[in-house]
Amino acid sequence: MPLTSPWRADFPGILNLADEGQTYLDSAATAQKPQIMLDALLGYYASGAANVHRAQHLPGERATRAFEATREKAAQWFNVADAQQIIFTRSATEAFNLLAYGLESQFQAGDEIAISAVEHHANLLPWQQLALRHQLKLVVLPLTETGLIDLKQAAQLITPRTRLLALSQLSNVIGAWQPIQPLLALAKAQGALTVVDGAQGVVHGRHDLPALGCDFYVCSSHKLYGPDGVGLLYGRPQALNSLKHWQFGGEMLLNTDYHSAHFRPAPLGFEAGTPAIASVIALGASLDYLNGLDANAVAQHEAELHAELLNGLQQVQGVKVLGQPEVALVSFVVEGVHSADLAHLLTEQGIAVRAGHHCAMPLLQSLGVNGAIRVSLGLYNDSSDLQRFFTSLDQALELLQ
Numbered sequence: 326m327p328l329t330s331p332w333r334a335d336f337p338g339i340l341n342l343a344d345e346g347q348t349y350l351d352s353a354a355t356a357q358k359p360q361i362m363l364d365a366l367l368g369y370y371a372s373g374a375a376n377v378h379r380a381q382h383l384p385g386e387r388a389t390r391a392f393e394a395t396r397e398k399a400a401q402w403f404n405v406a407d408a409q410q411i412i413f414t415r416s417a418t419e420a421f422n423l424l425a426y427g428l429e430s431q432f433q434a435g436d437e438i439a440i441s442a443v444e445h446h447a448n449l450l451p452w453q454q455l456a457l458r459h460q461l462k463l464v465v466l467p468l469t470e471t472g473l474i475d476l477k478q479a480a481q482l483i484t485p486r487t488r489l490l491a492l493s494q495l496s497n498v499i500g501a502w503q504p505i506q507p508l509l510a511l512a513k514a515q516g517a518l519t520v521v522d523g524a525q526g527v528v529h530g531r532h533d534l535p536a537l538g539c540d541f542y543v544c545s546s547h548k549l550y551g552p553d554g555v556g557l558l559y560g561r562p563q564a565l566n567s568l569k570h571w572q573f574g575g576e577m578l579l580n581t582d583y584h585s586a587h588f589r590p591a592p593l594g595f596e597a598g599t600p601a602i603a604s605v606i607a608l609g610a611s612l613d614y615l616n617g618l619d620a621n622a623v624a625q626h627e628a629e630l631h632a633e634l635l636n637g638l639q640q641v642q643g644v645k646v647l648g649q650p651e652v653a654l655v656s657f658v659v660e661g662v663h664s665a666d667l668a669h670l671l672t673e674q675g676i677a678v679r680a681g682h683h684c685a686m687p688l689l690q691s692l693g694v695n696g697a698i699r700v701s702l703g704l705y706n707d708s709s710d711l712q713r714f715f716t717s718l719d720q721a722l723e724l725l726q
């Protein structure tokens with residue numbers, strides 16, 4: 326039976342793109358948004374925009390309340406007891422940069438930072454550059470043939486010299502869950518700080534961050550059916566207290582004179598200047614929307630989409646799927662076909678997939694490919710989208726092979 330999505334009509338972007346003949350299969354880059362979130366975004370401006378945490382007047386108080394309500398909702402989403410453990414940044418990328426600057430003074434030349442070979446540039450470059458600034462060593466945990474971090478080798482590479490371990494929960498290329506829990510435990514046993522890149526993982530299922538046991542967890546709103554311009558940084562209280570302030574300006578301070586200042590603790594001490602007020606408020610609406618869905622129905626829909634996508638690809642001659650994806654986020658190459666040529670033909674037929682290195686150049690190099698096509702699906706996708714994709718793929722390959 327063809328799979329339909331009961332939530333499709335909630336996403337005007339998907340419907341409008343379909344009217345234009347576009348099939349959107351790039352949700353891992355950014356997801357379409359539910360109407361309730363668009364209403365909240367407009368509602369903030371239409372009811373009278375105001376800055377947060379500074380004005381006593383009614384619009385200012387209303388904006389501050391709505392802004393802080395999202396912090397509470399995000400804390401509940403992650404089962405975090407105290408919402409003050411959630412910092413709003415401009416993106417996941419900014420959160421990694423905050424960490425790389427905020428933790429800088431805790432490293433000494435010769436210390437090691439461990440990441441894995443699967444990391445997105447956002448969880449590679451801030452650490453790479455930190456290592457270059459302070460003569461630290463960046464250790465890259467290798468992968469097994471299936472694309473998961475090799476636990477045996479990791480156990481050799483995570484040592485007392487490891488001061489920080491930063492790993493992605495779910496690869497944005499391979500779509501597989503990494504075995505992060507034993508790795509976090511290894512790092513903890515060596516006294517290292519731990520950072521989890523949840524940019525993709527956060528979209529699939531619910532994650533109990535205190536139970537996960539990391540010091541920091543990073544994700545962004547726009548992949549979680551929320552607006553862009555907002556990233557989330559969770560930290561354990563002790564880890565947050567150890568962060569050095571990194572951006573300076575309005576609202577992040579307790580007091581200052583011309584020559585010195587005292588700063589606020591997290592979260593406000595790390596939210597200098599006017600934040601993305603409308604977007605933070607609208608993220609709260611997206612979380613309300615997701616909270617209102619039947620989690621089992623969502624999980625089943627995602628599992629069925631994943632199976633249909635993978636089975637379909639396995640039947641196409643010459644297709645090689647990268648790794649062993651466990652969610653509907655699948656990258657592939659086709660023997661004898663350049664992925665840029667294939668992407669071009671798919672684009673011409675209105676199929677919106679991602680092609681290229683997916684911001685993970687070293688990973689693609691280590692997999693021996695210089696580009697791949699990625700199909701990533703959201704709540705709103707259904708069999709009709711996949712049928713259009715497979716028909717277009719067949720037609721494109723007929724021309725190219």
Ligand SMILES: Cc1ncc(COP(=O)(O)O)c(C=O)c1O
Pocket residue numbers: 353354416417418419445447448493495496497522524525545684
């Ligand atoms: C695994 C992973 N980490 C980090 C990021 C960076 O997220 P953002 O672009 O929202 O800062 C992405 C974005 O694609 C990602 O897929």
